[in-house]
Amino acid sequence: MDARFWHQKWQRGDLGFHQPQANPLLVRHCHRLRLAPGSRILLPLCGMTLDISWLLAQGFRVAGVELSQVAVDELLNRLNLEPHITQVGSLRHHRVQDIDLFVGDIFEVSADWLGPVDAIYDRAALVALPDATRQRYASHLIRLTDTAPQLLITYEYDQSQMAGPPFSVPQPAIERLYGAAYQLQSLERQAVAGGFKGKVAAIEAAWLLQPKR
Ligand SMILES: C[S@@+](CC[C@H](N)C(=O)[O-])C[C@H]1O[C@@H](n2cnc3c(N)ncnc32)[C@H](O)[C@@H]1O
Numbered sequence: 001m002d003a004r005f006w007h008q009k010w011q012r013g014d015l016g017f018h019q020p021q022a023n024p025l026l027v028r029h030c031h032r033l034r035l036a037p038g039s040r041i042l043l044p045l046c047g048m049t050l051d052i053s054w055l056l057a058q059g060f061r062v063a064g065v066e067l068s069q070v071a072v073d074e075l076l077n078r079l080n081l082e083p084h085i086t087q088v089g090s091l092r093h094h095r096v097q098d099i100d101l102f103v104g105d106i107f108e109v110s111a112d113w114l115g116p117v118d119a120i121y122d123r124a125a126l127v128a129l130p131d132a133t134r135q136r137y138a139s140h141l142i143r144l145t146d147t148a149p150q151l152l153i154t155y156e157y158d159q160s161q162m163a164g165p166p167f168s169v170p171q172p173a174i175e176r177l178y179g180a181a182y183q184l185q186s187l188e189r190q191a192v193a194g195g196f197k198g199k200v201a202a203i204e205a206a207w208l209l210q211p212k213r
Pocket residue numbers: 006007017018019044045046047048049065066067068071104105106107123124125128
């Protein structure tokens with residue numbers, strides 16, 4: 001899954017992962033992060049998710065990181081916002097009101113550029129990355145955010161039935177990635193309606209990750 005894979009998806013409009021409303025697991029479980037009004041939430045690999053609009057409407061600030069300029073332009077367009085744009089290293093930083101959107105590779109983002117965040121909301125980000133990249137991603141997020149609490153949404157299914165993304169990331173894999181830094185709590189598990197590709201039964205799972213320190 002290199003950058004070209006995702007850029008092609010955005011160019012073709014092949015966006016099966018994009019949801020037409022805020023993710024119901026976010027809506028049901030966001031309060032579990034116990035965030036004060038005005039808290040800043042990081043959405044890694046944010047695409048043009050409507051979860052951002054929902055989080056803003058709850059009074060939170062958001063920071064998103066996304067490879068595709070197409071996605072970020074679409075997102076800002078929909079919000080009817082004109083950002084101030086600056087270049088930070090290889091990333092384009094779009095800043096407007098309570099929103100910071102970085103266009104570029106998440107691995108190029110530094111804690112200094114990102115600024116402090118109070119929580120991470122990961123939906124379709126960890127599961128978008130191949131196994132070989134996930135440990136680097138998890139360690140990077142921990143460093144970037146000083147182990148901020150996370151609401152993590154993953155999928156579980158028989159990986160032999162379908163090539164990802166999204167990939168199956170069951171509990172033992174999450175424990176391996178995050179278990180040293182976080183206490184894991186299962187919040188909810190629900191069947192993916194119709195399965196993936198209309199045939200592969202899958203579970204969507206919500207997890208709360210609380211720092212051990
Ligand atoms: C499966 S989509 C999920 C998007 C969003 N989280 C959502 O729920 O709709 C994964 C997104 O990650 C972006 N992406 C993939 N690799 C990335 C990277 N290394 N850095 C930043 N964004 C990346 C892709 O362009 C794509 O928009």
